[in-house]
Amino acid sequence: MKPLYVLNDVHIGVTRSAGTTPTSAYALRQRIIERFGELLEQQVGNCHLLINGDLFDEYQIPQHDLLKTYMLLTAWLADYEDASLTLGLGNHDLSKDSTKLSSAEFLGHLLERAYPDRVQVVKGSAALRDGMYMISHVPNQDLFDMELEAVPEGTTYLFLHANYDNGFAAESDHSLNVSEEQARKLADRGVTLVFGHEHQGKQALGGKVLIVGNQIPSSVADCLGNSEKFMLRITDTGPELEAVWFAHQDFARVDWEDLASYQGDAMFIRVEGKADAAQAADVVSVISKFRSKSSAFVVTNAVRIGETDVGEDLKITAEDVRSFDVLGALVDLLTEEEGAVVKSELEKSNAQ
Structure with missing residues (x-):
């Protein structure tokens, strides 16, 4: 079996405002595209690539980023004659207005036309190969539940762009959820569920639920809670996680009182520590000055002022x-x- 590689939540075209300057936000956008191209060349090669949703950050992204993505994928397909691509559409890839063609759909149409036998775009559900099946983002939870019920017998790997066991997402039309009960029902049939959408990797149900996590961080929140990020590879011997990002190379926590003397080269920095109310203005000033001179993509304020956390690194997205x-x-x-x-x-x- 030709190896299958899985990428998800690349979020090309992302525009960060919190913790950035206009210059660093643009640099982050360009770095994400560059890193995507590096993964295509260094990790994927002459294989089957599955993008499990959210290749793009919005349903319409800057044309420059769209063109660059098209050039990277067509160059990869041209370089590797046996390579193939499955592009699954995530919630960020689609507009809530079904009359609007998204950047991801437009890209998919172009690629399918150029490589009709090697490119597959999944909007809804589709069989892939070798007992593999995919459900992309769909408009609401009811439709998604119907798709889950219709997963064909003989499926060994089910690729999804959704949350796992997240009650807060269950009623949200733009963020779907697979309950533990639904996952168990499928796992009992021998299905391994592979999730995109969640940016932090984890496993459940003895490995039958595999949340890969994203491979290319685009925020400080992406860097929290994991020391590595992984690309999934599936071969005849089963699924394997291959580390493609390391926190110690790219992420740092720095106390605000040490920020002026920080000499590291991390691209994502979480400024932490404590300060009293009289120091609040000093915290903001120190971080602002550091941002203006730093080459980091994102510098977030997570300093606790007194007993209140007023930082930018919010739990809600x-x-x-x-x-x-x-x-x-x-x-x-x-x-x-x-x-x-x-x-x-x-x-x-x-x-x-």
Whole structure:
């Protein structure tokens, strides 16, 4: 069997604002594309590459980044005549408006047209090869649950772009979830579930749930909680994780009082430590000056002021905010009759 390599959550075209300057944010964007090209050449080679969602950071990315990605993939396909590509679409790759063609879909159409026998784009579900099956991001949880129920018999590897056992994501249309019960049901059939979407790698159910984690960090949050990041390779002998990123080379935690004298070359820096209220302005000033001179991509403020953590390194992400169901939360606070009135008025407003 030709080896299958799995990349996920590359997020080409990402634009970070927190912890960056305009110059460092642009440098990070370019580095992600460069690193993607390096992985194609150094790790993948003459193999089958599966991109398990979120090749791009938004449904529309800068044309420069789109063109560069196209050039990298076509050069790789041209260099390796037996190479093949499966492009699975993730939630960041698609617009919530189904009438809009995303950058990832556009790229997929171009690649399929240029290499019809070697490129496959998955939007929905599709059989891949050798008992492998894929479900991409779909518009909502109900459709996703239907796709999970329809996974064919004989599937040995199921590739998904979703959360695993995350109750907060279960009701969010832009972030899907596989419950532990659903995973067990599939695992009992001999299926190994391989997840994209979550950026931190982990395993569950005795290895039958394999969350690979992303390979190329684009934020300080991506660097937390792991000393390495891995690319997945599947061969006749089973799945193997190959380290492609190391925290000690790229990530540093620095106390704010030591920041002025920091001489390291980490590209992602989390500024930590404690300060009292009178020092709060000093913390902001020190970090701001460091950012303006540093070559690091991202420098986040996680300093605790007194008993309050007011840093930028928040636990909630922008995607969490976008996917929060405001109407659902409001209705939960109302009586059944009040909720019915609110929904009725919104329906009238939307109809106008």
